[in-house]
Amino acid sequence: MSQFAVGHLSLILLIPLVGAVVLLLIPRQQRQVLLTVSLLFSLAAFVWSMRLFQAFDAGNGDMQFVERVTWMPAFGIAYIVGIDGISLFLVLLTTFLMPLAILASWPVREKIKEYLFFMLVLETGMLGAFVALDLFLFYIFWEVMLVPMYFLIGIWGGARRIYAALKFVVYTMAGSLLMLVAIIYLATRYAHVHQVLTFDLLQLYNLHLPVNEQTWLFLAFALSFAIKVPLFPFHTWLPDAHVEAPTAGSVILAGILLKMGTYGFLRFAIPLFPNAALAMAPVIIALAVIGILYGAAVAMMQADFKKLVAYSSVSHLGFVMLGLFALNIQGIQGGIYQMISHGLSTGALFFLVGMIYDRRHTRMIDDFGGLWQQMPVFSVFLLIVTFASIGLPGLNGFIGEFLILLGAFSVTPGWTAAAACGIILGAIYMLWMLRRLIFGPLTHPENQKLVDLSHRELLILAPIVALILIMGVYPQPFLSRMQPSVDLTLKRIVTSQAAPVATNHGTSGEMKTDGR
């Protein structure tokens, strides 16, 4: 690829960024124009990502559409992007959810220009983190995402927005700093062995460190990702951030940002430090399963609709972690599938929360009840999405959960059985929520004037629900594209078991060009 041509992936990163710049040129009084322009740019990114999907070679597990541009040669830092079957769908999920999130931002009244600007910058940040193949580049995108999210929560959030935004940023930052240290250590370690300083992920994969060294590095990466996921004891930022964030912010947070953590495990922590990952797997599986049950139990007792959905995320992401650390094909594939499913179904749930919040300005479940009578369409959507979230077969959630549990069962039947109990708990709190929200008598007089979904809101939900159905009924197009990449990842783990351990100035591992 030529040094100057803008590649497929770079273009997808650029589109939202250009959109953000264009927004700056539009006067702030032009509300409709601002919204329309940002919607168009996010749609353009989506359309372009669909072309990517089309051009993607399903049989190839390697990185595709790779672009390399030297950036800071003195430090071996390069701009390397590329996607494989794992990141492809996360990129698609991002570009799919963003237009919907912008569409859901129509009711935002204050500072709409800045709001949309941050949304588009956020999109670039997230996409960048998913496609970056240079650890340094990845770290930059990882941190860049925080900034717009901080403002989205802190400016357009609810009553305790400052607290939530600060907690979110500081907590995430605390974890990622350790990761930065580990990244630098890893690169210098590679330089010791191979005489080349590089942050190129694909080359760093070839470094086989002794187990105790791996363990420390793994823990540094894992802490950062575990906070983002969030894994059980690190989850408390999530309910605060989700509840206080504006609707679109919650959707992006739950739909995409959390996936950053699980994606990080799969892309970085596990293949870079396979021995440590294997050694730590029991601990992480235990935490994941505790998270599943714990998140469900806590979600059940929430009086706040949004908080309930937030805690349900803790539970669902526990499933993803369980699948990833089963370290077999079914588990990992299920984990990726569950990431996408969760992005859709929980994203849709947050959209729905936002829709009734826009009408009634309350999220307390007890303030509702019997909504079916006034808002049948809303209720039907809520019903479908809830059941997708519960993991009803025929909807997307089932495929992921099934594969995860299947994969995990062969590794650790006991924990898997406990995790499967989480499915029951999921049904309990979700159905309870449905009962209190849309069923029963319409007791509150304020609710008698509620109007059903508008065309705009239908336009948000319909694509998600369609995808929920498609992914449940015909998952093969997704699974078949993931499979080669997952195979490759697993192969990396297996080969590194046998590979000789690197020593300083050792001869193991062939020298490769630094991509320049």
Next chain:
Amino acid sequence: MVPLDYYLILSAIIFAIGVVGVLIRRNLIIVLMSIELMLNAVNLTFIAFANSLGSMDGQVIVFFVMAVAAAEAVIGLAIVISVFRHRQSLDPQEMQLLKW
């Protein structure tokens, strides 16, 4: 000839006196003047070195220091004026708005 060290010692003493002025005085104008003293001490060092090394560079630097000093004095005095206008005082110890 006067040895270089003499000049250096002299400038060190003048510099220290300037520092004392900045440290102890409670009048902003005198503080500013003390800063001018310190600048002059430094200038003296430059000139002394320029002489002993036979290079014009030191003198050029002094020229620039003067330019900066002029700018600093102008801005500093303008601030003094506006501060005095607001607070009727020139005591730096009374200006503590930037405390935690």
Next chain:
Amino acid sequence: MVASTSTVATLELLRWIPLIPLCACAINIFFGRALGHRTAGVLASAAVGVSLALALYVFWLLPATGIFHDLLYTWIESGSFRVNLSFQVDALTAIMLLVVTGIGFLIHIYSLGYMAHDDGKVRFFIYLNLFIFFMLLLVMGDNLLLLFVGWEGVGLCSYLLVGFWYHDAKNTIAGNKAFIVNRIGDLGFILGIFLLVTELGRQGIWTLDFAELPKHVSLLTPATITLITLLLFVGAVGKSAQIPLFVWLPDAMAGPTPVSALIHAATMVTAGVYMTARLHFLFAPAPYTLSIIAIIGAATAFFAATVAIAQNDIKKVLAYSTVSQLGYMFLAVGIGAFSAAIFHLFTHAFFKACLFLGSGSVIHALDGEQDMRKMGGLRSYLPKTYWTYVIATLAIAGVPLTAGFFSKDLILWQAFSHGSYALWLVGVVTAGLTAFYMFRQLFMVFHGSSRVEDHVKPHIHESPAVMTVPLIVLAIGSIFTGWLGAPEYLWGSLWDRWVQPVFGGAHGAEHGPVTTEILVTLVTVAIVAIGIYLAYARYARTGTRVVPAEAAAGLYRVLLNSYWIDEFYDRIAVRPFTRVSQWLAQIFDPLVIDGLVNGVAKVARGFSLIWREAQTGNVQHYLIGFLAATLALLIYYLRQL
């Protein structure tokens, strides 16, 4: 084993049997309101009618040992694990197919009348069609996972239909309970599937196909098979409302009556029986599991019958009776008599659907009254309903030459000849109890003096033809379906010849001496007769000996409250769990976990509170620090020299 000898043929028609109701469902979702209530209902019924026609056609095409197969596409593929979306029909499926589409069709027709005045009619038919689709998926799926999909899907529809009248929170709670209790069972089911897949996978076999599995069962150790079957049976216990997970079924009567007939009597609740029969090759080599199944089945049959005696709600009686009859089916499964179990499933579908629809007709006539103490003497008002009800009651009681007689007798005889005398005894006693409570109901509702409340009385009317015709069809079925499976000493069983090949010869009917068989039958008939007489003596004349619930005492009170099982579960499971969750949500999470996080922040804040005192805001104070640092640097530099 057996499946390998059967011929497999591809028949693309199969997919349309489930898809047509699904299409109708989709049309009604999008255009139901535009089409209008009537058209939507007719469309839904017609769709099921088409499915029925197709099912009949397939049934007619199907050779005795043949299998039709229809592959749509690969559903899930991950590594070596692969599951297709494909349908198959063999003799067993064909029977289920006819039950589902046949009874489903009749109940759709019936619902046109029953739900005529309901606002949510379109919604009702959407759910009903969806149910038919999932039920067909359940019976037609060619692998265990598709069966599970249908299994969960019918659970969803059950949830939706039980809570159909959502205005009353009670109905939704019942729906939730049904779904959640089912989920508990499903947990076992899915774990069973996992165990099966991983154990076979360890041997290099990755399949869940019913056609493939029997070939590889021998790879599994007996202990594994026992564990797998036990787990799968947990699923069946949930879905088919056996002890200890039966609690949801009585509550599920909160749904509209056609739903109770279709889902909670004829089809969905029998899915557990179907599943065990479908997986007979797994269950048969697991004697330990079988004996547990038999014991649970017998216990459930007896226990539910005792509870049914004391109920006053017309539908609750039928609900417990369903639980009891399902117990019979599992009793049959437990002694390896899969064919008999399916036979009872088949006949039960007819008479129980007939009973439920009949009760629906009564409720319809009485403006929604369900309490039998406020009925009585309805015989003359509702003649068609009455006569069909009588036939169905005779059938369920096991009066000779009705359907229930043949199927129940077959099970009891199998139990007896199998040597399980204890099970047989429980079965026989239960048969007597069944006769008693069913006739008690018949007498309380239709005989004696009328206790109908005055304001309802003028409106009592026989249901329209759209409701009575299905009743009549079902009543006919309640008699003649049994004749298919007559014992050898009469004209022999057409049934066995049809179904037995599916299960192989291994566990066919064991034929003892004919005289013994007749003797055993006579014992049953005698006990049934006693039951009927007792009911007659106690309730027929006046029907006045009805104890109000408040005055209930002693054993009667225990039965009326179904042994306080619900309260028991509430006390030992629900409340402790809620309390733990509450503690987690209100104490542990915000105070301990978040407390730790915020604690770290607070410690940092505490340090900075002290440290910030250094920031006096006084420039000259800062200068001291500046000076000190400069001095330190200079001194450091000097020391270096």
Next chain:
Amino acid sequence: MNGAQVGFFILAGLLIVSSLWVVFQRNVVHSAMALVAALFLVAILFLTLNAPMVGVLQILVYAGAIMVLFLFVIMFLNPIGLEQRRRLWWGFGALAGLLLAGALVPVLTNGDAPRDPVVATELFGGPEELARSLFTDFVLPFEIASILLLVAIVGAVVLAKREP
């Protein structure tokens, strides 16, 4: 000790005295006058160090322009009342100054600078030499300095402007 050294010591003594006067004089105007004297003395020292041009500039810019500005501000504000002399604080300041001087002197005199100053050319330190350096090697800093002065002018106007 030769004549040049005697001259230096006289100049140095005067410079130190006037510097101390600047710092320890309680009256602002007296301080300012002492500073003028100190600046003149420094200018003379510059002259002895072969820097006539810089020395002249020192007098023109510092003693002429900057000090006039100082005096102007002092007159303009006319801060009444003498500052309180706080013994402890002043003593502490003096001590700090002594310490600093004590540390600076050895550091500064420690280098291995040429003990014998290079004999300069005749033109050394004259306007031509200075201008050549300024407009060749240091042309960019020179331009930046001009911008800095411009900014300072604008800033002073903005800061000292009476608010409407």
